[in-house]
Amino acid sequence: MITTAWLVARKDLLIEARSRVLIWQVVPFGVMALLLSGLALGPTRAGHSGAGPGLFYLVTLLVAILMINRNRAIESSPGTHASVATLGLDPAGVFLGKTLALAVELWVTAAVLLAGAVLVLHLPLGATLSAAPSVLVTVAALAAAGTLYGALTGGDASATLLPVLSLPAFAPLLIAGERSLSAAVTHQGLWQWWVLDVVALVAYLAIGILLYAVLEET
C-alpha cells in the first residue's frame, strides 16, 4: 500500500510539475480571489483582520475544489482510466497517493494564500505563523475528503456535483480551521480546534483506505 502510495503521489506531482496548472492557473486564481476579498472589505484594517481567517479558508475552499477536479481529471479519459485500471494497483495505496499529492499541492497554495492574507488582509505575521501547523492539518484533511469525494463524483459529467456534495464534508474542517486561525490571531488557545482537524484527517484517511476500492469500482 505504501509503495503504491509513493508511486501514485510521485506520478501526480510530476504531472503537475509538467503541466504547471497549479502555478499558472490555480495559484493566480486564489491570489486574485484574495485581492478581491480585500477590496470588498474596504480599507479598514481592523475589519480585515477580523474577517481574514474566514476569507482565507473561503478562498482555500475554492482553490481546493479546482484542484480536486484537476486531480481526478488526470485519469478521466476512458482510455487512460481503463489502462491504469489494468495495472491492478492497490486502491488504498492509490487513495493515499492521490491524497498526498493533492495535500502537497494545497500546502503550496495555502502558503502563498497565507502570505497574501498577511499582506492584503493584514493578518498578524507572528500569529499567522503560529497557526501554520493547524493550516497544514486542515488542508491535509481537505485533501483526504476531496480525494474521496472526487472518486464519488468522478467523470466529467458529474464533476459539477463535487461542490454541492462535498460542502457538508468540508464545512466542519473549514469551521475548525477558521476558528483555529482566528484563535491564533486573537492570542487564544487553538489546540482544541487543531485536535478536531487531526481527528477529521484520521477519520477521512481511514474511510478512504476502506472505501476507495468500492468508489473506484462503481
Added chain:
Amino acid sequence: MADQPASVARLRDAVVLSAGFPLLAGVDLDVTPGSLTVVTGPNGAGKTSLLRLLGGLVALSSGSGTVVGIDLATGDRRLLRRRVGWLGHEGSFYDDLSVTENLRFAARALGRPLDDLDAAIERVGLGARRRTAARRLSAGQRRRLGLAWLLVRRAELWLLDEPYASLDDEGREFFDVLIGEVCAGGASVVVSAHDPLRSAALAPRTVRLVGGRVVAPTA
C-alpha cells in the same frame, strides 16, 4: 480441469448489463494460447464491452467465464487486470508525462524491471521521442506508445480496442508484425475492429458481434 483444452479465456452465455441494458447478451467465446481473435461488428455491437469483460473492467452479470484462470464471477478482478494488457482507441496513458516516464510508471506499478524500457521504446520506433510528452505525439506515435506500454507489461492476454484507427499503412503493417510476434511468443491477442483484418498472414479467428451476440464465429 484436465479434461478441458487449455484456454486463456472462456465465456459461456456471458451477459453484461449496464443500467439494465444488455451490452452483451449471451456470448460464447474461447481464446486459446498464442491465438489472435478479431471481434468485428457495427458500432454498438458490444465489441468494446466484450474486451472490457475479458479485462476485468466490467462485471459479469450472468453466465460464466474464466480469463487467465480467474473466474469472472467469483475471482479477484484486480488480479485479473494485472495479467491482461489494454490498449483503448483513446490515449491509454498520461498526456503530460514523457514516453519514458509513462513506461516507467507502468513498469514500477507492475514490478517489472526498468531495464526493459529502452528495448520496448526502440522496438516500437519511438527512440527519438523518448523524452517527448505524450500529448505532443502524433496519433500513430501515441498508438506505438500504447504498444510499448503493453510490451513492458508482458501481458498474457492483449486486448486491443480498434487499434488500427488513425494509423497509416506503415503503422498498420507494424501492428500486424508485432501482433504476429506476440502470438508467436505465446501470448494471446483479442482485437476489436469494424472490419476483418487485412493481413491474411496473421490467420486470425474472426468473431462477429451484433446486438451483444455472436452471430458468426469462423475458424
